[in-house]
Amino acid sequence: MPAASPAAPAGGQTSSVLPYPDFHFTGKIGDTFEQSDPATFPQPVKPPKGAPNVLLIMLDDVGFGQFDLTGGGVPSPNMDKLAHEGLLYNRFHTTAMCSPSRAALITGRDSHVVGNGILTEMGTGYDGYTSVIPRSAATVGEVLRQNGYATAWLGKNHNTPPWETSEIGPFDHWPTGWGFEYFYGFNAADSSQLQPILYENHTRVPASSDPSYHLTTDLADHAIDWIHKEKAIAPDKPFFVYLAPGATHAPHQPPQAWIDKYKGQFDMGWDKYREMTLERQKKLGIVPQNTDLTARPDGIPAWDSLEPQQKKLYARMMEIYAAYGAHADYEMGRVIDAVKKLPDADNTMIVYVVGDNGSSAEGGLGGSTDELIIVNGMQQDWQDVYKVMNELGGPRHFNHMPIGWAHAMNTPFQWTKQVASHFGGTRNPLIIDWPAGIKQGGAIRPQFSHITDIMPTILDAAHVTVPTKVNGVDQTPLDGISLAYTFNDPNAPDRRHSQMFELLINRGIYQDGWMASSLAFNPLQVVRGHVDISNIKWELYNINEDFSQAHNVADQHPEKVKQLEALWWEQAKTHNVLPLDWRGPERFSNELTGRPNLAAGRKTFVYDYPLVGLPEGSAPDLKNKSFTVTAETQIPQDGANGMIFTQGGFTAGWGFYVQQGKLVVAHNFVDLERYRIVSTGSVPTGKVTLSFHFQYDGGGLGKGGTVTMFANGKQIGEGRIEKTVPMKYTSSETQDIGEDAGTPVDNTYKPPFKFNGKIDRLTVELQ
Structure with missing residues (x-):
């Protein structure tokens, strides 16, 4: 039999370079198969012998x-x-x-x-x-x-x-x-x-x-x-x-x-x-x-x-x-x-x-x-x-x-x-x-x-x-x-002799039984101000004797504190920890951080069919600004019902829907307050353009504004929303058109709450 280059060894030492080389037939190839060595096929990669x-x-x-x-x-x-x-x-x-x-x-x-x-x-x-x-x-x-x-x-x-x-x-x-x-x-x-x-x-x-x-x-x-x-x-x-x-x-x-x-x-x-x-x-x-x-x-x-x-x-x-x-x-x-x-x-x-x-x-x-x-x-x-x-x-x-x-x-x-x-x-x-x-x-x-x-x-x-x-x-x-x-x-003696920790500028460094800890913020401090890193004290614990970190011995061992702090900075520089950043909630905002976003830089978003399941990170950012949502719809003769547009869910967000013949705009302010504005007039039937405009008050983050609702350009409702969500609506909920694919923004309906008419086009315009 001819030799063939293996996909991977069947056992023993595996390769330090992945993937394994492509298979190549190494036998004799003649003018016909009768004049050639018997064929062999590429074999699947085999795990090492005894791999669990x-x-x-x-x-x-x-x-x-x-x-x-x-x-x-x-x-x-x-x-x-x-x-x-x-x-x-x-x-x-x-x-x-x-x-x-x-x-x-x-x-x-x-x-x-x-x-x-x-x-x-x-x-x-x-x-x-x-x-x-x-x-x-x-x-x-x-x-x-x-x-x-x-x-x-x-x-x-x-x-x-x-x-x-x-x-x-x-x-x-x-x-x-x-x-x-x-x-x-x-x-x-x-x-x-x-x-x-x-x-x-x-x-x-x-x-x-x-x-x-x-x-x-x-x-x-x-x-x-x-x-x-x-x-x-x-x-x-x-x-x-x-x-x-x-x-x-x-x-x-x-x-x-x-x-x-x-x-x-x-x-x-x-x-x-x-x-x-x-x-x-x-x-x-x-x-x-x-x-x-x-x-x-x-x-x-x-x-x-x-x-x-x-x-x-x-x-x-x-x-x-x-x-x-x-x-x-x-x-x-x-x-x-x-x-x-x-x-x-x-x-x-x-x-x-x-x-x-x-x-x-x-x-x-x-x-x-x-x-x-x-x-x-x-x-x-x-x-x-x-x-x-x-x-x-x-x-x-x-x-x-x-x-x-x-x-x-x-x-x-x-x-x-x-x-x-x-x-x-x-x-x-x-x-x-x-x-x-x-x-x-x-x-x-x-x-x-x-x-x-x-x-x-x-x-x-x-x-x-x-x-x-x-x-x-x-x-x-x-x-x-x-x-x-x-x-x-x-x-067996420890093989890990040191370990660095850092999260939101709370820092720690372990070395051979000693743990130095520097607490800049605790979870009770929801709002975080400017920090002077040099003024944040380090604590010291001998965790071989003090399993729970109950006894701070920094005053007894000032040189050990200095040594461990220096080690922390050394490891921070080599592990991409710097620059330290103490900001909290504002880091959730795409606009404040400049994070990539499929919606970034756009003011107008047009959806020609009922798209559901668009994550917040890829959807138009409705926070801290004025915006308009317009839906070109076909309303059945016996009246409409269901979700037209929603972003968010039971944690926070917006809903724009028809319920019992009336147009509704709902805003869930992180479950602390829920605003629900209902049109004074009913939604017409046939081809109807439904829209709402939110006019943001401005003057900072999370402020209120006024909602105005329209049917075919005619105002059919208005109301105030006193507070809006400043940073983030949800971790896992989405933007949906034509239904609510997740949890409800408003407890007056039950998902999926599909729109029983037809949405020909929906447009979101940011201002």
Whole structure:
């Protein structure tokens, strides 16, 4: 037989250059096939011998002291079982926010190195904040795919730049462009759990008509189905599945039956919860016996100081949150059970990252009905939340619990999500289970580790070489360190000697048992002013002796503080962290930051057919300006009904529709106020041009204005809107024409609320 250039080696050392060379026939070729050597075909790339299946699960906005896995009060029997079979890491760290952690997870590099030092929606264009993962940082999915793996991504994708999330792409920075052959999920920070905007590969998924639909269940179903299909078709081909449900990020929307299970279980309040959790953590050996409970920050009220109605409301919000987490544990458990029943289950590695950051304080002091309130730089009075307490957890609100509970979920540490300087923002549990590679499970591993370590750990287990060149592009070295050295040696000395942290100028630096922390802003500071970096103090903790960062010893070791601060600046310069930027809500504005936008620079937008599913980042920006929406329609003789134009959803936005023969303009001011202006006259039938003009008052951001409605050029209604949304309507909702494909802007109708007439053309004009 003639030699043939192989697509890839069948085992042993894999290539540091991807893709593998194209196949070429190297035998004799004569004038006819009879005079030639027997033909050979190009062979599929084969993975290294013994390469395991990999299931990577990442939850969202989870605190270290949340689940009973690590001593918390939220049941997690499936996590508990997995940790008993595998290993639990109690000194594992994330970046304190969604996009950065997820970028670091899939690339093995520091989030700033790969352009994701902050949320994709807050990018500024500097190298560390472009919101674009560069080609020099091939993902773990791409590397495994080119080494013979079947790859799939299900759930949250919060790393595609917002201006590339529409159905016309480009798709280079979607999961399918990062080496994942199948994608089923959402491209956003968060999503309604009951009425999500989903994509299958590049195509929007129709909304479910099932009244009991839940996103976490749907994702689990699709994951199980894909795994079974992959093993039925190619049983010898290993899979890599990345499963990232929206839980437990806002909106907190678990099934009602789950909420009912936790009634009364959090009446003790957040202060007592923290004490109880630390006691359980010590009993379980999750934390050292000398661990002290950190002090509750001054801005968070003591539970006993709250009014009775506040206690009732906040306990209820925690019940909803607990149900949300417990339900997620159940659904992820279904996927784990399915994997455990596979013929090659023993050679399946399950990596379970229990949160991409600490529990979230984005509900503010008193909780909120809408997380976008904080995004737009405002806070909500708890009394307003109390009025709709019985609706929380359902389809009407994007509800989020108060900061007191978020802080408690991060027991025993200081602070919460967004605070990269302290472990409350960055310390998350990690479980790794791999029967073929881990000899003895049920143990805790204390080595200091980081989310960048996950990619090299997976490649190490798969016997895949970390590539130096992928698709013709030289690769940035990995920042992560494989954790395989800890699998069968509980006392292995740490291989990670230092780690830098930064998010919204909250800074931290770890080195050999010491942690220096510099807190510039905490989540209670919604509005941020100018900062003099040189005046922000550094704290110092000996975390070998002080597990929880309870005792600041900066005054006792001033030279160590100086040394670590200098190390932070050194690493910041080499990791694209600079320039530091303390701005908050204003970074969500495309106009203020100059971020790319498919709508940028245009004043007139013409849609000749009912287009639905256009993300806010690709739609006309209606904020802080006057504008006109005009629809050329055909109204049936028995009258019109339905949505003409909407942008946003139950978090915030606009609606322009016909209801019971009247023209309506609605504006949802981040669920704090809802304006609904109804025409005085009815909408005519036949060919009708319907329009509304919003005349913005001006004088700053988020001001009010006057709405005037017209039918065939004749005014049929007018009204005032006193407040408008200044920065952002939504994370996942869209602009729709002819129906509402997501959640409703106004609770007087139910999506899809399709327009029963015909829209020949719709025009949006910005002024």
